[in-house]
Amino acid sequence: MKIDTLIVHADLFTMQGKGVGYIDNGAVAIDAGKIVAVGPTDQLQKEYTAEERIDATNKMVLPGFVDAHLHSYWGILRGVAQDTSMWMHKGVGPFRRYLTDENRLAGSKMNILEGLAAGTTTFCDYSTPILDIAQFYKQLGARARLTCFIKEVPDVLDTLQEDDLYPFEPAIGEKTLHENLELVDRWHGYDDNRITATLGPQGPDFLSVDLMKKVKNIANEKQLKIHMHVAQAARETKQMVGRYNKRSIAFLDEIGYLDDSLIAVHLTDATKEEVELLVEREASMVVCSGAIGIIRGEVPPACSFLEAGGNVGLGSDQSTGNNCNQMINEMKLTALFNKIKYKNPEVLPAWKVLRMATVEGAKAVGLGDEIGSLEVGKKADIVFVDLTAKTMQPVIKSPMRNHVPNLVYSARGHEVCRVLVNGQTLYENGKYLTVNEEDIVDQCQRFATETTEKVTKEHFRITNAYEFMKQGQL
Amino acid sequence: MKIDTLIVHADLFTMQGKGVGYIDNGAVAIDAGKIVAVGPTDQLQKEYTAEERIDATNKMVLPGFVDAHLHSYWGILRGVAQDTSMWMHKGVGPFRRYLTDENRLAGSKMNILEGLAAGTTTFCDYSTPILDIAQFYKQLGARARLTCFIKEVPDVLDTLQEDDLYPFEPAIGEKTLHENLELVDRWHGYDDNRITATLGPQGPDFLSVDLMKKVKNIANEKQLKIHMHVAQAARETKQMVGRYNKRSIAFLDEIGYLDDSLIAVHLTDATKEEVELLVEREASMVVCSGAIGIIRGEVPPACSFLEAGGNVGLGSDQSTGNNCNQMINEMKLTALFNKIKYKNPEVLPAWKVLRMATVEGAKAVGLGDEIGSLEVGKKADIVFVDLTAKTMQPVIKSPMRNHVPNLVYSARGHEVCRVLVNGQTLYENGKYLTVNEEDIVDQCQRFATETTEKVTKEHFRITNAYEFMKQGQL
CATH class of the missing domain: 2.30.40.10 (Urease, subunit C, domain 1)
Structure with missing residues (x-):
């Protein structure tokens, strides 16, 4: 033949x-x-x-490896938010407001090349500006499962106190939902399913209950997966309890989110019982070991999720935190962090994390019929x-x-x-073979310099890292 | 000029x-x-x-980076002893008796090349056959601080029960001490101190108190450092308590080992008080995060050692366990494991672990006046x-x-x-530029195949990994 x-x-x-x-x-x-x-x-x-x-x-x-959760655009600011507590507020917060679509796109391109060269073939990329990033995946030829942020919180986290509830602006919600729907219309199923789309409510703490419900109805109607941060930290739990007097997963249960369309990312602050409920309802999990380890010093409950019989994929998250956008790093850190968590070298042997990066990761993001094994x-x-x-x-x-x-x-x-x-x-x-690497690296370098020069006046908001530099430690 | x-x-x-x-x-x-x-x-x-x-x-x-503790020769068996408990007994145990000087040397060469390419310039190499390995460092041109095992325990660990005290054979002690002294005579100070030697009692559990004292007298007389595994695991503590009714550090204190000549490797099972005693006596510490994390699921007390004011270097240990012989990996794992240990992202920031891999590592191994900073x-x-x-x-x-x-x-x-x-x-x-890489890789591959073919009859002793393979998981 x-x-x-x-x-x-x-x-x-x-x-x-x-x-x-x-x-x-x-x-x-x-x-x-x-x-x-x-x-x-x-x-x-x-x-x-x-x-x-x-x-x-x-x-x-x-x-090929499945990177089940990454925010590629943060590549534009790799290494500026390390070794700091309250990472979202104080680490990336001061930089976030200065990002433009142009420089985010430059960061995405560089991170995607980094992942591809280390064997990632499927990028579950949760990014902005997603329509431009989709064009890049089209050109590159990699497999992409794309999502963008549906949220109502403006870029003000760095100005809030730790206990303040996030403000919601419905206009932001409408705009971001619209963008996600445009992504679905234009790209879902492109090139015989090489590019697909999912819906991306940022997390139960980042949008109102009404918008959450609206997104879920759309997911049901259009048969789309929901790719969402869930129980990502004590910070989120505090928001949920403060606003609804409920923890994230109980809240999601109440509004009908717990089913097989849910790809739940992180679950850092989920209890064993909450994890078991998710598995029972056939939701899947993505664990971002590198990111959560470096940003919070925590090890999410991937082993509990696996033990309960669920599917777990691995995600590299963002390079302004985790720093590495590649799955060989994630496999190693996932195995080692869990050995340490359980003080047991037999936990998560190499072959299990390799399955998480391939066949089980593919299932976790809903692509199990198409990729993940050579068959x-x-x-x-x-x-x-x-x-x-x-x-x-x-x-x-x-x-x-x-x-x-x-x-x-x-x-x-x-x-x-x-x-x-x-x-x-x-x-x-x-x-x-399909894109010009040198142009991408040059562009990323140029935009990063431009962006961070604009941030210079914000020094006072940048905590540890800036202190370190002033003291000659960076 | x-x-x-x-x-x-x-x-x-x-x-x-x-x-x-x-x-x-x-x-x-x-x-x-x-x-x-x-x-x-x-x-x-x-x-x-x-x-x-x-x-x-x-x-x-x-x-250049200082790898403060490595057993380069284990490169010959990279990856055969992963994800297993009782690593020394059941992981590498079955393979150990089949190693020859020839194939150990081949493994060393490959691991040394791996480290050099990732920026290691000083190798504190604790290996066998050390005289041949020294010749390789001479040819390669790298800086080496060499040690070999002084011990009285024969290669029978894999045949012992967990609670058995190790047998001592004085003839092995004499032979291994002789080799270490030959190393000192022939290489200590070579090429304007590019190659130096230290004494290497394997650990307080691996030789008799008489031989321990003899080694310490020689160290004092010849002004040599003692590079030794100390409190490396609960396993060692059990041997010490079983034999002497004392924990390792109390025992070492009693026989006069706790002073500035001691480079104490691991300290995994040392208490905070024991760590503080070592610092008070001006001993230094080497932490091998990757190795101890993967072999035992533990994080040694490097932060306590630093807090008490001591010098800590980083070591890659062995590639039949840790797998990686390079310091960029060790810096990252040391930072991340300690963030997780203390659930605090501010613990061990990047600049601190970089100092451990350079200037502080150099001090820890007694080379602080010669290397570690550009000055x-x-x-x-x-x-x-x-x-x-x-x-x-x-x-x-x-x-x-x-x-x-x-x-x-x-x-x-x-x-x-x-x-x-x-x-x-x-x-x-x-x-x-100074050695032929291709020959070294070829030789290592050939010897590894030969060695592991000999081990085939020992399948029954190889636990997890062999089970995994039989079940199609490796």
Whole structure:
């Protein structure tokens, strides 16, 4: 049979079944962007004649990673809000009001390139200006599941006291809902579902109950997922109890949000019982270990969610906090933070977090039928890892394989040497094939300088980090 | 004045003073392997004429990192002992007896290359076969502070029950002490102190009190540091209490070990009072966050040690456990694990862990007068970081600098683009200038395969990891 592409001689990790689905000297046959066969090289070589044959000798080949939650635009201010408490208020707060759509877009592009080069093929990007960012994903060729903020709170968090309830401005709510609906109309289902959209109420504390209900009705009517921050911190719980005398999840239950359309991000402040309720209602979870660890010193209840039988994906969140937009970092931190949380080295072994970054993450964001494993009928989103990189060396196959522990614990990202989405190579050996990397880096640098120069007069609001600099520590 | 090398136009972080010692558009003048001036480029360009001029535009330039504790030879078995409890017994235990000097050396070479490429210039390498490894450091040109295991326990840990006291064999003690003394005689002070030696009693539980005392007498007589695992786990405490009815630090106090010659590694199971006693006696600490986090799910008391006023260095430990032999990883994990331990994002900010990886780490291992900062009279061990790498972008200088947070939290290692030791470039843009990388990787791969094939009959001893593989999870 004639096909587009045949990958041969791979150390193949299909992620099929309950483990990593290893096939020694494996092959993947791809036609029209989809996987048409997976199996031993000998067998597939007999059955298929390919336009392009990719020799994957000394390569680990696996499904592309799913970044289940990121705010790519924060790339524009990487590293300005570290080591500070009240991160949203005092860390990024002073900078937020100076961001423009133009410089946010520049930050997004850079972060997306960073993720792609480290093997992310699906970006669940929750960003502004989302319509422009969608154009970039169109050009880049990566898979995107896009969301924008529906909220009624103006950019004033840095001026509030810790106990103040956030002000709501309904006009902001209308405007942001409109933008999200425009995103859905223009992009949901684009390019045979390569780009899809979800609805993004920012969190139960960021919009009024009326708008929350309106969003849920639209989600039901249009069969859309709701991608939302839930119980993200004690800060949110304080807002919810102050406003409604209810914790986030009880509130969401009451207004009908707890069902399989909910992708609940963070859950840092959720109790075990709340987590179990979410799983019972078939909501899914995204854990952003790096971000929550650095911003709050906390480890969200991903293990409880998994134990209760739920699906958990991994998200890199934002680079003005977490700093890294890539899933190899998230896999490692998720495994290590939970080992520490439970003082148990057996918690979340490498193969489990690899499943969270691939097949289970895909299910968690509602794309389980299309991506997440290398299996017949799924889209050919595929990552190659160079096993001759020193961080992946030596490669051991007996008495057990070390590929997966080394990918999760030792690899740093640069070992990824080829990335395919829909069977098309987007990145190979350090080069991006569909966009101009240099322009993107230059633009990001220029806009960041412009933005932060404007912030100069706000020094008094920037806490730790600015103090550190004045004392010669940054 | 004529000199060998002038580095100009750097974003220079000298690590002088109490912070990071930033100099905008900075320069470093180097002659005969030492730093002869540090200051603004304009000024140094007037004062010096150099044989070699290195333009560091768009580069962050800082002192080389000190890996204060590593067992490089475990590189030969990277990734075989993950996600398992009783790591020493059940994780590496079954493999340990099959290691030969030849394959340990191959593992060491690969791990050392990995560290150098990510900016480690000083390797406090606690390894076997140390005399051969010293030859490799001689050839490579890196700075090395070498130690080998003085111990009386044979390689039988994997056959013991958890409560069994380790057997001591005095003949092993004599042999290993002899090797350490040979190391001192042949290498201590080599090449104007580029290679030095310390004494390495493995830990208070691994040799008899008589041999411990003998080692301490030699240390006093020859003015050598003692590089030792101390209170490394509850396992050690159990041995000490079982044998002597004393905890490790009380025991060490009694036999005169607690003074400024002691470099105490781990201290995982040390109490706050024990930590304070060590600081009072001017011992120093090395924390191996990655290794202890992954092997035990614990966070050693580095913050307590720092608070009590002690010096703490960072160590990468071994790659059959921690997996990564590089300090950018260690800086990040040390900061994040301690934020989580104390549920406080302000704990161990980026600049503090950068000091631990450079100037304070140098002091902790007794090399504070020679390395650790860029300052006149110190050795020219210098690292260049490419600021155009996406992980370091954008570069922000106002209202505060983001170089240090991005180096610690975002960089992955591949941003290091040049490494100098004693003013000599050893690594530049992915190439090693003094050794053949390809041979080293090939050799390591070959020996790893040979070794693990021999271990095949020991499957029954390998716990989690082998179970995982049988179930298709690895």
